[in-house]
Structure formats: C-alpha cells, structure tokens
Amino acid sequence: MQLASFIARRILQLIPTLLFILIVVFALVRLLPGDPASAMLGDRALDADVERINRELGLDRPLPVQFAVFARSVATGDLGDSITLKLPVTELIATRLPITILLTLMAALIAVVFAVPLAFVAATRRGRMADSAVRGAFQVGLSMPVFYLGLILLTVFGARLRWFPVGGYGDGFLEHLHHLFLPALTLALSLSAILMRNLRAAIIEVIDAEYVQFARAKGLRPRLVLLRHVLRNALISTVALFGLSIGTLLSGAVITETVFAIPGAGRLMVDSIYARDYPVVQGLTIALAVLVSLTFLLTDLVQAWLDPRVAR
C-alpha cells in the first residue's frame, strides 16, 4: 500500500539522521570538561579513586573503541546503565519520557482551548477593538519567557491562592493532571499565541472565500458554515504546528520541568549533562530523536487525512 511505503521510507530516512545525531552527541558529551568520576566524587576526590572508577566504566579506552561498544549495544536495544543512578537507561526513559509527553500534550490541548475562540473572535471582528486586544495578547504571549511566567504562576496560583499544587507530579493519573496544569499552561502560552495567529489568518481566508459567500447566498446559516470550517482549520493548524514546534516545546519543557519540579525527561537530560552521565545523555537523545521523528510522521499523516490537499 502507498501509505505503508510512505511510512517505511520515512523510517528509513530516520536511520542516517539518528546516526548523525549519535556521533554528534557522542563527541559533544566527551568534549565536555571533566569526566563522570570526578563529577560524581566532587571536590575531595583522590586521583586514584577517579582513575579506578573511570577504568571500571571503560572510559580509559580509546574513543573509537568506546563508540563501537556503544553502537553495538544500541543496535541490540541496550542503551547501557546510568553512571550516576545505576539503573538501565531504558528503564529511566520509560519512567521519565511519558511525563514529558503528557506535559506537552496537555500544553497542546490548553493552547487549542485558548486559541480557537480567541481567533474566532478576532477574525470575525477584524480591525476592531477585540481584534487588536487579541492580537496584542498574542504578541505578549510570544515575548514572555517560560521561566518568568512559570515563576509568576507558581507564586500566584500555587503559593498564594493554593489552587494548584506547587510543583511535583503526584500519585495517580488525576493528580498528575492537577500537578501538570500550571506547567502545561506555562508551556501552552507561546504555542497558543502562534496557533491563534495562524487560525485567525485561516478563518479570514475562509470568510472571504467564494464558496462561503455562495453558501450564504444559498441561505445556509453563515455561523454554522464558518464553525465547521473553523474547526477543521483549527485541527489542521494545530496538528501542523504541534509537529513544527515539538522541538520548542521540548526546550520549554526543560525549563518548565526545572521550575515546577517535574521529574520528566527534559530535567533528566540537563541533570545528566551536568553529571557527565554519558549513557543517559546518549540514550535520551536517541529516544527524543525518535519521539520527534515519530511526531513529524504522525502530524504528516494526520494532516493528510484531514486535508487531502496536503497529501500529495
């Protein structure tokens, strides 16, 4: 089938990309000053201990050998053990990555909930006060640093008003949702701003389109027509944008997870870079690359399904 070969081709394309990323990351983490042993042992480390631990970790071997060992184990699905946490990297990814995925999905959902009605209002009242207000809000949303917004939401809605827990992740799915609301809101702001801009333009296009005029002339209730088109456009734009901004969302997640104390993959990545935990940095990079590539693939497919014009 055509779809199957399309997916297969995309996955094949992923392999050289992954290899390239792997080499870059492998080189980059080893360029970082300091090694895992001295990062772990800290200021009082004695030379003998540092050497012994690096030897135990196989870090005294030449780099090509290290890369070969690493590539071989990756090929067999084994990402190695974390140097600091002494756990299999696959296990760490399995517990941390879903949290980040949930966070970004919630952010996307919140972005849609905000953007759709606002874009609708702005587009139907083009050039008037409401439009200017919404577009102004959009510009502010784009200019707001994630860490700043997070800090303020945390202080106001967490500490002052106590509507939401102040950071953490909680136990059980409902608690997760409760804990992740403020961080997701923080992350959603810039996404919803971009979404709103695109939607507004799309809706205006629909309003001006001849077939809508035609539908109106035929006596169809204009709002109904509009709504259907708007919702469809909203979906397409959201899916497309989510695909495009997954990288930005993950970058935002790194900071959001730090500010809100969420044990997600973004924080694990930064912590592991600081700890020079090579296996985790490498493994997580692979996981993120696969996740992002799958997101691209998925958004392409969904878009094609929603809007046959994209498919070709």
Add this chain to the structure above:
Amino acid sequence: MKTLSIAALTAALFLGGLTDASAQDRGGVMTYGRYTDSLFLDPVLNDANVDIWILTNIYETLLNPTDDGLGLEPGLATEWALNEAGDTVTLKLRDGVRFSDGTAMTAEDVIWSLDRARNPDNGIWNFVLASVDSVSAPDPQTIELKLKYPDPTIFSALSVFNTAIMPKAAFEAMVGATDAEKAQEFAKKPIGTGPFMLDSWERGATMKLVKNPNYWDNGADGQPLPYLDGLTFEIIPDDATRILKLQAGDIDGAEFIPFARVAELQADPNVKMELFPGTRVWDVIINVRPELDGRPNPLSDEKVRQAMNYAANKEALVQVVTYGVGTPLSSFMSTTTPMHSGDGPLFPHDLDKAKALMAESGYPDGFKTSILTIAGNQDDLGISTALQQMWAAIGIELEIKQVDNASRTDQYRAGTFEMRTGGWTNDIADASQITSYFAYSPTIDALHSGWKNAEVDALFEASQKRWTRPSGRNSSRGSRKSSTRPGRPSRFMKRPIPWRLARM
C-alpha cells in the same frame, strides 16, 4: 561532594504542628523536600551526600555521635575500649538487634561488614578504616579490632556511615558475580538495622521509607521506635519551588534553604525555622602556583594574598551572603570542630593595610584575575559579586566565571583555576580530616592550591600517629543530626555558621 552535614547551607524546616508534637505522639508520615535524589544506597560503595543522608535512616553503625557532635554514644555496640598499647579495640555488641527482615545481627555480620568497608578495592571511603589490621570475634558478643598503628580516629571511624552493619547472608545471596554487582541488587531493597526501611523509590521523584517493625530501640513511652510510620522524600530541585511547597503545606520539611529566606521563614507563623550548629565552612581557594597557563601568577605573591584578605570585609560578606546567620572564621576549621583554636579573624578588615601591602607587592598597579563559581548558585554568586566590589578597591579586577560543577571540578583537579569558591563539612568530628585536605599537601595539594609547607606536612604526619588525649579524641561525624532521626524530628540547635575567606 563527599561532605556530610545538612547543616548551614541547609537549615531544616518544620511545620509548627509537627515539632510541637509531644514525644508520645505516634504515627503519621512526614514528607520532606530534597534538592536532589539519592543515587546508590550502599554504605560502602556510594560516593555522595545525597546517599549518606538516607543511608543513616536505614543502616546503623557500632557507635553513634552524641547530639553535640563532639563525643560518642552507644550504637549497635554498647561498650568500647582500647588496650594499653593502643593497638587493640574491643567492642561489646548490643543484645537482640535484628535486621529489618527479622534475622538477628551476629558477630559474623559485623566482621564481614567491617572487612568489606576497609577493602581498598571498595569505594572511596575505605581510608576511614585504613589502620585496621584484622577484625575478629573472640565470642559471639565481642568484636576485636587489631590495629597496624595507634589511630586516634578509630572510634569516630566506627560511627561513620560506611562502617554500618549489613546482613552478610542476605547480601551474598544476591545475584551478581562481583561485590559491586551484588551491591547494586541489594541497594534496590536494602536490609539494615536502622529505624526505617525502603518501601518504594521512583527515581528523581519520590522515595518512601516505612518504619522498621523490628527496630531495637524504644521511645520515651516505652514503645518501639520510630514514632513515625513513614518518611516520604520528594525531589524538588528549585529552591524557590521547594520553599513555596513548604509554605503551602504540601511538604512538612525542606533542606537547602537559601540564607536569603531565613528571616522570612522565621517570621512565617506556619513554619518553624531553626538553625543548628554545623561544621560548614565556606572559603575561597586561591591557586598559589607561581605560573598559570604559562604566565606569572600574581596570586603566588604572599603580600597580594594578604592584601586581598585584609581588603575582604568578612563581616560584610557574612551579612550580605548569609544575612547575618554566619560568623567569620578564626582558622580554617569551624568552631564546632574538636581542637579548634583561635578567637578572632586572622585578617580583620583593614583597607589601608591592604593598600599598603599591595604597594609593597610585585603588583602595585593591581591585576586581573578570576573566580570559578557554580552556575545558578545564588550563594556563590553573592560571595563573588561582593568580593568583586571589595577587591576593586585595591586594584584587583575580578572576573566571575560561572560554570557547571563538573567543569569546575575539572579545573580544580588540574590546578588550572585562579580562584574558586569552596565549602567543607566534616565527615569525622576530628581536626585531622579537614587539616589533611586544607593544609597537608600529599592528600590533594592543599585543596589543589599548590600550597606546600614541609613543616606543616611533618607536623601533621606526626599528629596522626599519636593520641593527643589518651581516652581517644572525642569524635563523631558532625552530621548525624539528620533531620530524620527516629522519634526526634527536630533536634536542631542554634548554630553560628562559620565564615572563612582566602587561605594563605
């Protein structure tokens, strides 16, 4: 970092309701906010504070430090003695001690644990028992340590976390070919004699400890300790978030409270903020090597260093950085370290003298230098920013370089840094440990500063083989006042935080 104390930097916090609880109040789970998670719960093979602070709840040692950190009290051993020659230690084991899995602790467990702890291939803490030649049990309730040479720190060594007693049979039953592999398995579900045991652990998020039903000690009400049913540790890396959670009542206690927040929390009626004496020392390490990066190093000039010391207003630093919580140091060790001496700052603030010394030095027109601090650490930043201002007055332009910890450690160990912020807490309540790092050059080049003084080295070596007080130097780990000590959730004392600047 291989430092122990939660002290100073940290200062623990509790909600009023919890600390006011009378000794007989039982039950409940305490939730405590930590800045980072533990890594590896093995007493011998771990290498970080974040492990040690949890290990002391799960495992116990033969001896315990007293509350003031200056003496020793019974732990899993009830009596301890040294023979006349100073080369044999005898300990009597406590009756009826059981591990959390219900098995009894035997002399065999003790011998095996101490042998494992002193094995030079195991971890980085084996130096604690370096003087021990052999461990044996003349009878099932007695343990005998033969020493290679008289060791003044041997009793405090037996209160250090790595000499904790572990169950030999349960450990050896683990899968794995080597000690390290077995330890990795065992640490997933550790079995110890301590008041709590590990229930569940979600890495990077929460760790739950529950009460050990087999614990040997009783509380004030005659019932078995601990009072609490459990302890939950939540990992909250961001200081501000951790404090917000505390104020919101989401957690009962928190560690690593920035000094900037102490006054605010003391004023908060919902939070009980207590300070206790610790052994935390803050210092600025100066590289004194004559050349750095191929260029002459102005910091190798003793007059320059003296001038810097006089120009640095320690009172103001203590004020600005610790908001008045600390005190200036009178030597490199904290006043809470046994055998500490000195009663006033060695280099009281004196700008005129500083200027005069600079004029006499090889750099009368000043110079540019740099200090390495940890990125994002507000306390480090406060010290450095203040020093930048103070030293500008004597013509020294200080560049602040914020780096991540691993990068700083790298430059530190290589001896290529110019200056860096530093910190210390005692692992053993004895003057020897801090001296071996700060002054005795063979350990790590006197904090990798390149400073070397043959007389100091000789004096230190001599002191290590001689008992200064025949009864054994009073010693203990400074940090056993862990906030999670069973039944005593809030044993903290007012504590001056020692302040020290610029080693010479």
Add this chain to the structure above:
Amino acid sequence: MSDTAAPRARMILPRPLIIGGAILLASVVVGLFPALFAPFDPNAFDYGALLQAPSWAHPMGTDNFGRDVLSRVIHAYTIDMQIAVFATIVPFVFGTIIGALVGYAGGWAEALFGRIVDAVITFPFLVLVIAIVSVLGPGLVNMYIAVGVVGWVFYARIIAAEIKVQKRLDYADAGRAMGYTHLRIIFRHLLPNAITPAIVYWMTDMALAILLGSSLGYLGLGAQPPAAEWGVQIADGKNFMATAWWISVFPGLAIVLTGLGFSLTGDGLAEVLRTKR
C-alpha cells in the same frame, strides 16, 4: 492590516510597525546611553538600603545588595539588545549564504542539508545550547557561538526553499543564458528576491534570542556578573518572590516589552513587504 488595506493605504505604514519601531528605537537609545537614564550606578552596593520596596527614590525598589533595580533594568538594555543582534547576525548571514548555495545547487548538497536540518530539529535547541556552552565555558561570546552553531540552519532552510522557487523563474534562466557565473546569479539576482522571509524571521529571531539569552542568564550560563541582564536579575530575585517581588517582576516586564517591539516590527514589516511584492 493588509486585509483592510485599500490600494491607497499602501503608503501608510501599518500600525504594528509604528508601535514596534517606536519601542525598538527607544530600546536602542536606552541601550546605547544607559547612563543618561539610570539614576544610580547599577552595580553599587548600598548596605543601608537592602530589599527596599518601590519608592520615589527607587521606583523599582532595590535588590538584596541594595542595588537600584531600575538602574539595573536600564543598563541591562545594553546587554540584552546586544544579545538580540549578535546572537542572530551570524546565523542570519551564514545561514543565508549556505541556504542560497544549497537551494541553487540542489542534488546531494540539498540531501545532506536535509539530514542536518533533521538532526538539528530533533534535538531540543536549548539543551544543545546548554551543552555547547558547557564545553566552551559560560559567557556571552560563547553563547553567541553556541546559538550560531545551531541557529544558521533555520535561516538556511528558509532561504533554500525560496531560492528553489526563484531559480525556476525566467529571469534566472535569462541570467544563465547571458553567461553570468552561478555566484553572480545567486547573490545578485536570486537572493534579493528570496531574502524577504528571512528578514521577517530575523525580527522574530531577535525576540527569541532575548528569550534564550535571558533563559541562559537565568541558569547562570549567559551574561556574567556584575553585568545586569534581565534573566540574571529574575534569577537573582526568584528567592524573594514572596517578600520582594520587584526584583524579578520588573526585568521580566522589560523582556516582554522588548520582545513585543521585535515581534510587532516583524509583523509590520511582513505586511509592508508582502504588499510591496
């Protein structure tokens, strides 16, 4: 507002461009001559005035060293505006050149470039920048390098796509027929017609650069003390949110305002350039 624009309105500048331009102009002036506007030395400690709330003497209060927050916010314009320009100019120029070459050449060069793009967008930008800054050491210059190493890809992608369209048009063929060199065709003829979207993106990118610069400053990896920088100031004040909110809140507002300036200008510029075409 192109959608309402009648043909005559083309001569009038769009409102976003006027507002955005005004904000940027003011930001540049303040950034160039901070000392004219700041009432105090931004780095002077005042132990007698620690953590003071906003007042007539200190309209934005003082921080934990007694430094005047307003003066620090003003002096930070110098650094943050510099970040906006320096962090983007190299990616802009370099990315444009590479993008033009790749788009014109096509074939294997384009395929290779496609893989690089894939690799860059699959890795969280911030994490990559943090890692590169950790390798090079903290500070603004190294931050520019780190951003440059990654950021050029986005410009190159935009330009390459445009050039691909342009090179199929008649005038490119005409150039080739006249025997011009490839480089001349690319840079004299194609690029001027392809560069518009990159310029619009540049405006947005400068706003993003300020966000990134302040994020790194917040993490301690950007501007180094005692330099006042908005992200650093927000980090300085985050421990005081409950007691001295002004230390963090005002620098944050400055970021939002400046970002607003850039994105309004970008929007306005897009409109002008679109109608011009």
